[in-house]
């Protein structure tokens with residue numbers, strides 16, 4: 600039946616990967632985010648993620664939010680989105696994000712937050 604489950608591994612269009620743990624009774628989950636976006640070097644860096652899914656997994660296509668606290672910079676990204684399943688059973692997470700970068704003073708606060716979209720597709724054959 601059409602039920603999209605958050606736990607498992609996902610990749611976005613930037614080539615970043617994330618792995619989400621099992622969703623607990625309160626809808627909470629944790630995971631790891633391996634970003635492909637590095638201003639410095641080409642090494643994939645891992646950052647922790649924490650989030651919650653609305654009303655556990657009873658829903659077929661649940662909404663969720665999660666925060667990635669980047670280990671390589673003084674910034675944070677929050678993602679909100681929904682888990683969808685198409686008629687071929689392909690799952691995707693359609694998200695919008697806010698990236699908050701650290702700025703030196705309140706006068707620079709105006710340029711501190713970026714917004715964007717990301718679609719994550721499931722990476723098959725990994726801890727399914």
Ligand SMILES: O=C1C=CC(=NNc2ccccc2C(=O)O)C=C1
Nearest residue numbers: 613615634635636669672674676696
């Ligand atoms: O300090 C920084 C600068 C750029 C970053 N880009 N990664 C992202 C930002 C928004 C959404 C997805 C990603 C990603 O890495 O997949 C992350 C931390």
